[in-house]
Amino acid sequence: MVGKRMFFTYVALFVCLLMAMFPIYWMLNTSLKAAREINQRFPTYWPEKVTTESYVELVDMGFMNNVKNSLIVSLLVSIGSILASMFAAYAIARLNFKRKKLISRFIFYAYLMPRTVMYIPLYIVTTNVGLRDSLWGLILVYPTFTLPYATWMLISYFKKIPKELEEAAIVDGETKFGSMVKIVFPLAAPGIVATMIFAFTLCWSEYLYALVIITSTPQKTISLGLYDLIVDDLYAWGPLMGGSIIAAVPVIFLYFFASNYLVKGLAEGGVKG
């Protein structure tokens, strides 16, 4: 009875894995084929000849510049917003002050505010401050989603750190600010790093704001750069899948690195966009 149940569990698990993994395999499979093999009538389920042709073509087309742009924006925004979030989250998690409820509610609202509502206002702002078609424009607006997200996640991490540790330090003559920097931040370091990683991946994957703010090729991020591989409705599937692999690998790597924290964070009512 138990054996039978587990047998069906594993069969079902296998089906789920197949469904989840096949498109990822297909992306990799296509990226390693030669253009001639991709364009034939029947797809080959394993590359007849493994080649890096598509990747070479990507590099020739300047895709690495898109990667560099994404890297700059994602790094600056995730570091900058995690700093502001750490302070804000500490205040909400640990301090008593008037209008605390209002402010935490405001941040949660900001977190849930869809980008499709914000994209035109942000387009107008970046245009008016002269940052259109500039990476700085993205750096200005991306914290609108990373900052509320990171704050919200960090509040739950900070709340888990025992209050007694801080109280003991304060009795020993430490200030609140000092106990925050010396006790809460170091103890929450894994959570802070994980949150920063997810903030990074949010920026790395962003499309809509980049679409309206960036127009010229040298400023384009990965999401936009991939689109440029489609010329006159002709899809260069090899390079497109190669570019997708390049865009996906850092994110997959970072997620695996931080996935335990992610799962915990989700479990504790934090959610990710």
Place this chain on the structure above:
Amino acid sequence: MSSLVKRLIYPSLGNDSRLAFLLLFPAVAYLVLVMVLPLSWAVSISFTNKYVGRPAQFNGLENYIKLMRDPIFFRAIWNTLVFTFFAVGFKVIFGVCVALILNEPIKARNVYRSLLLLPWTLPAVVVIYTWQWMYSDVGGVINDMLKRVGIIEGAIGWLSQSGPLAMFSVIVVNVWRGTPFICISALAGLQTIPGELYESATIDGANSFQKFFKITLPYIKTVLMLAALVTTIWTLNNFVMIWLLTAGGPGNATHIIATYSYLVGFTNRLLGQAIAVTVFTMPFIILLVNFITRLALQED
């Protein structure tokens, strides 16, 4: 200067307000300046004839009246509801199923969990191009597989054929990418259920269905509800998936409000009217956000 620094570094015990203010200031000031003000400003622009690159002139409710007369707008509203309803519905059903599988005592569960989380971790654009390629009627793997097993004879234009097929195809992509999020949330809920509950239910002679509806579902209800509502917001506003897969086509069959607003604002360059689209949908979004906030803070 020195007094400010002193207060920052040596705030008196028990008086948190000053420290709280300083700590919150950067984040809150940023959000007010870059989110609240631009959004309010944009709302005022919806009452003008703002065109990309031209100054705005007040034109009252004209944008809203035009909107009311545009059948494509209503088509987009309907499509948004259909897309969201089915996509969220299937994500919740599949997510719970996968969570139930992962909750069984399987070996190396963490490895499977991470692998099943992968679709959700990928950048949306990557997911979209991969599926577009799989859907392709020239050399696409989905058509090839279905032909091999004899279900179809000729290639199907999954994203381009008229009728409900294109909507179905974009929902599939959305469900594929979004299911892991529900799954992980549901799994977290499942793991809080004490095993004794099932044991005593078994002794009482309850079958699996009874156990699921009487124990499992009530236990994970809140966390599942929260995850489903947050997913609803994301799905309602999933611009990129529709825009890159079908651009709203064929024949507006997949236009949702988000893609329609982009079409008006950036393809047709009628910014004022595009914001009117957003303003029109805002009450619903705010209602939803309000509801989620109450649920989430209550959970806390």
